[in-house]
Amino acid sequence: MFSRKRPEKLALNTNAPVTKPRSTDAPHSPLASELTRLLGPQKVLSGLGERLNYRYDAILVGETPLCVVLPESTQDVALAVKAAKAAGVPIVGRGAASGLSGGAAPLKESLVISFTRMTRLEIFPERREARAQAGVVTLAVSEAARPHGLVYPPDPASFRTSTIGGNLGENAGGPMCFKYGVSGDYVRAMQFVDVDGEVHELRRDAYDLAGLMIGSEGTLGFITEATLRLTPPPRFTRTLMSHFPEVGQAAEAVSQAIAAGAVPAKLEFMDKACTNAVEDYLHIGLPREAEAVLLVDTDGEDLATVEEELALVESACLAHGGTVRRAADDTESAALWRARRSISPALGRIRPQRMNEDIVVPRSVLAEVVREIRALGEASGFHLVQFGHIGDGNLHPNILFDPRRESAEQVHELAYQVALVALRHGGVLSGEHGIGAMKRSFMRDALDSVTLEALWNVKRALDSQERLNPGKVLPGDADLPHQDTHAHP
Amino acid sequence: MFSRKRPEKLALNTNAPVTKPRSTDAPHSPLASELTRLLGPQKVLSGLGERLNYRYDAILVGETPLCVVLPESTQDVALAVKAAKAAGVPIVGRGAASGLSGGAAPLKESLVISFTRMTRLEIFPERREARAQAGVVTLAVSEAARPHGLVYPPDPASFRTSTIGGNLGENAGGPMCFKYGVSGDYVRAMQFVDVDGEVHELRRDAYDLAGLMIGSEGTLGFITEATLRLTPPPRFTRTLMSHFPEVGQAAEAVSQAIAAGAVPAKLEFMDKACTNAVEDYLHIGLPREAEAVLLVDTDGEDLATVEEELALVESACLAHGGTVRRAADDTESAALWRARRSISPALGRIRPQRMNEDIVVPRSVLAEVVREIRALGEASGFHLVQFGHIGDGNLHPNILFDPRRESAEQVHELAYQVALVALRHGGVLSGEHGIGAMKRSFMRDALDSVTLEALWNVKRALDSQERLNPGKVLPGDADLPHQDTHAHP
Structure with missing residues (x-):
């Protein structure tokens, strides 16, 4: 049984300048020396200035790692994990660190394994598969597959920088996931390194250990390679924007369109505050008074079907008090989507x-x-x-x-x-x-x-010793000793 | 570490008459009495004649159960599991027992939980979901969904009798799974009862415990309900049959067609011995000399695309030495598929x-x-x-x-x-x-x-005590004491 307690305080990544690092370890820890001996100096970062860069992800500043390794192969990962085990040091995996829940930020003084150099990528068109190492950038999979008439559909917002390993660790989604599913839905097989440094090759049969690794944020093992399913890209895409006086009307319009047979490829919502923020930025005439703005893409192999699906969405929006604007062409579609893409800036x-x-x-x-x-x-x-x-x-x-x-x-x-x-x-x-x-x-x-x-x-x-990415996913009985000590770096 | 040993002998289900049941337990075990007290006599089978029917699946005869319960709710399942725990009796879950690997056959004297009375089924068209109890027959999901323009695609051969619980336990497939995926791909959420009789409600987030249950054959817990994703049925289907002088040609034709962009809905293969067995049975002029016969369906929303995909398959077959016959209409398509459907008889x-x-x-x-x-x-x-x-x-x-x-x-x-x-x-x-x-x-x-x-x-x-479906999926260090004792019932 777990006691109910208030959420822990954690240091948000505020991009504030670091004035006084709290790490007190020597620049060259015994683990760093051992890893340098095993992997060579080019794969190990042990200086404080280097290690400071590996404390955070896109939302959270954590603890300065004891040491950082940059493996180039699964064998390197296995060696690093074994060395950390021998030293009794926790291990945190890291892709591009673009995550938004603190998954890659160390909460204890740890070995950080940064997968960014593991970028081998092969495309197998006849099987419609890609085999990608953990550090392959998400978008690179589709770029390599496209000449073969294939793409990798998962499209997290970060897909120009995020990695396959990070995407699978968080089971990332994206706008396309309503129609096309999340990252884990595309994994046919994987290789992972366990807490003891042993290498496993998994298909998705018997107990789905591969499925368990997906979304486990590096707390059960480290995905080093994945075999990913590819699909042909849709031939046609159509876009509309609709705005509503009430949020409930937008939600009901979406439900009606789906019940009528439309499966939009993207179905994005912005509330009034979000729409106004974007309009303040872009000045493109977005409806400032609307409580809800929808942006909808339908896509597919057949233009008539794609347009029919968009017509179903349009009817449903009109029936629920929406004002609809259909994009006449790709240029207009891109203009409408610019609103959505501009939310962050x-x-x-x-x-x-x-x-x-x-x-x-x-x-x-x-x-x-x-x-x-x-x-x-x-x-x-x-x-x-x-x-x-x-x-x-x-x-x-x-x-x-x-x-x-x-x-x-x-x-x-x-x-x-x-x-x-x-x-x-x-x-x-x-x-x-x-x-x-x-x-x-x-x-x-x-x-x-x-x-x-x-x-x-x-x-x-x-992970009986709780050495893999401690302090993530599951709330613990014994909370981390020093997670509150650096709330304001 | 596990020692390598020769496979265990197991009694195949030979449909031989039972002359001397080996079970020596009294007709009314203490567990049966307790379950009768908890659930009422209508939900408990304790007579030997009744229990004998629950020894087997479609491939294997196992041990006569100590007792059989027929729960009507998740609460019944939880009570039964708790009672079995208190009595120290292993538990084996059972759907329609149409499985082909012995998953539902008890290997130890056990409590069998038969889910056939748990048949509640609800369709939610606006979410494209079904909520099905474990005992719902697979085909019943599509039958209930079809009036709403939706179906449940997984189509194991047994789908007229097999149950959702059994399908998920084995992660069943079917001819459609190349294009549409296996049973587990359609699970959005589930309820399961664990070894202690506790009820869990799972979505597929954080650690994917639901995914772990899928395919675990009742060795980790009992799926009592599942929320299943539904899809619209394809509007058009086209069929061809092709035969080849060599199996390799058929395989290469399939690879070429897929690489060219075809994703057939069904892609079935028969070797020469299988083709001859079917021809001996049906006398419909199947090519007895062919080493490989392929049966292919393409399907989709748009007729032109469906026919284009079939044309890709046809070209690939012809390019690899195949002889092709396209079905001119649904009647001819049904005639071609009759060959495949007649393999069993x-x-x-x-x-x-x-x-x-x-x-x-x-x-x-x-x-x-x-x-x-x-x-x-x-x-x-x-x-x-x-x-x-x-x-x-x-x-x-x-x-x-x-x-x-x-x-x-x-x-x-x-x-x-x-x-x-x-x-x-x-x-x-x-x-x-x-x-x-x-x-x-x-x-x-x-x-x-x-x-x-x-x-x-x-x-x-x-399942620390190994009480859930002992002797399944994972080879054990300590093999079951009496699994070889009833090799020929």
């Missing part, structure tokens, strides 16, 4: 930092959830905007803040209240960003204690 | 019993694998035919035998040799039937000892 102008939530709720309660979260934002005094992938109810309430004036602890408390709204309405904590450190304590509210116990049993079965 | 006329293997090999080695397995069959003296789902290389070598004249042990030995051929060529043991009891000992050849250890660690994490 638009929000960056309002406050220097933001915490990006990732809840998923049933579409039938979306309007109520959006309303409740907006009220929480207004009561808190923080600037809060909401957008997300409305097809599967994946909502991203973003709390904007200025770390020089506003308290990271209050941001985290508001994020917790947002998570509770989702859970109260039958939702879950994460659609595509993972649990990481940020939502770890919320798991006590999300899962029954018996299920948490079962997950802990699985964790301990594969 | 056709084989039943040759020998009364068969063991149905389920290997998966890369298509590039299919010709060699088929040749080697045919040679093994010829050397063994058994009648062996081969057919399967060639799209994903899932081959079903069937060993036909007469249990009155031929040794079940020799059948099992040949099945083992067949499995070794698959493994030597980079294949796996099971595409859709599961590992069960039949292929459990082969797992030592299929997986590295470190991976087997990891799977055992996961098993023990969720």
Whole structure:
């Protein structure tokens, strides 16, 4: 059984200058020396200045690693894991560190394994498969596959920088995931290195250990290679934008369109605050008074079907009080999507930092959830905007803040209240960003204690000493000793 | 580490009359009395005559259960599991018992939980989901969804009798799985009862415990309900049959068609022995001299695309020496598929019993694998035919035998040799039937000892006493005490 307690405080990544690193280890730890001996100096970073760069991901600043290795092969990974085991040092895997839940930020003094040099990528057109090492950049898979008439559909927003290993560790999604599924749906086989440094080759049969690795954020082992399913890209894409006086109307329009047979490739939602932020930035005439803006793509092999699906969406929007604008051509479609793509820079102008939530709720309660979260934002005094992938109810309430004036602890408390709204309405904590450190304590509210116990049993079965990415995903009985000590770096 | 040993002998289901049941328990065990008290007499079977019916699945005769419960709710399941725990009795879950690997046959004197009364089914068209209890017959999901313009694609051959719980337990496939995926790909959420009788509600986030349950054959817990993803049925289907002088030509034709952009909905293969068995049965003019017959469906929303995909398959077949016959209409298509659908009755006329293997090999080695397995069959003296789902290389070598004249042990030995051929060529043991009891000992050849250890660690994490379906999936250090004692019921 787990005790219910308030969420832990964690240091948000505020991009503040580092004045006084807290790490007290010698620049060349015994582990660094051993790894240098095993792998050569080119694969080991042991200087403090280098190690400081490996404390954070896109949301969280953690502890300075004891040492960083940059393996070039699975064998390098295995050697590094064995050395860390011998030294009794925890291990944290790291892709491009673009994650939004703190998954790659060390919470204890650790060995960080950075996979960015493991970039071997092979395409097998006759099997419609790619074999990618963990450090391959997500977009590179589609770029290599496209000459063969194939693509890798998962499209997390970070796909120009994020890596396959990181995507699988977090089971990343993206706008296309309503129609095309999340990263894990594309994994046919994988290689992983376990806590003892042993190498496993897994297909997805018998007990699905590969499936268990996906989304486990490096807490059960390190995915070193994956065999990914590829698909032909759609031949045709059509786009519309629709705006509504009420959020509920937008949600109902989406439900009606889907029930009528449309499976949009992308189905994005922006609330009023988000739309206004983008309009302030772009000045393209977005409807400032609308409570909900939808951006919809349909795609497929056959133009008539693609247009028919878009017509179903259009009818449903009109029937629920929406105002619809169809893109006449690709140029107009790109212009409409520019609004969605500009959310990040638009929000960056309002406050220097933001915490990006990732809840998923049933579409039938979306309007109520959006309303409740907006009220929480207004009561808190923080600037809060909401957008997300409305097809599967994946909502991203973003709390904007200025770390020089506003308290990271209050941001985290508001994020917790947002998570509770989702859970109260039958939702879950994460659609595509993972649990990481940020939502770890919320798991006590999300899962029954018996299920948490079962997950802990699985964790301990594969990492009995809790040396793999400690402090992530599962809330612990024994919390980390020093995770609160560096809340404001 | 696991020692390498020869496969265990197991009693094949030979449909032989039971003359002397070996069970020595009293007709009303203390567990049966307790379950009757908890659940009422209508949900408990304790008489020997009734219990004998729950010893077997479609391939294996196991041990007579100590008691059988027929729960009508998750709460009933939880009570039964708690009672079995208190009594220290192993538990075996059972759907329609149409499985082909022995998954539902008890190997120890056990409580059998038969899920056939748990048949609640709800369709949610606006979410494209079904919520099905474990005992819902697979086909019933599509039948209930079809009025809403939706279907549940997984189509194991047994889908008129098999259940959702059994399908998920074995992660069943079917001809459509090359294009549409296996049962587990359609699970959005599930409820399961663990070894302690606790009820868990799982979405597929954080650690994918739901994914771990899928394919675990009731060795980690009992799936009581699942939320299944539904899709619109294809509007158009087109069919062709092609035959080839060599198996390799058929395999290469399939690879070329797929590389060119065709994703057939079904892609079935029959070898010469299988084709002749069907022709002996149907007399419809199948090509007796052909080494390989392919049956191909393409399907989709748009007729032109569906026909274009079929044309790609046709060109590829012709380019590799195939003779092609396209079905002109649905009637002709049904006539061609009649050959495939008649394999079972056709084989039943040759020998009364068969063991149905389920290997998966890369298509590039299919010709060699088929040749080697045919040679093994010829050397063994058994009648062996081969057919399967060639799209994903899932081959079903069937060993036909007469249990009155031929040794079940020799059948099992040949099945083992067949499995070794698959493994030597980079294949796996099971595409859709599961590992069960039949292929459990082969797992030592299929997986590295470190991976087997990891799977055992996961098993023990969720069932530390090994009380859930003992003797299935994972080969044990301590084999079951009496599994060899009833080899010939």
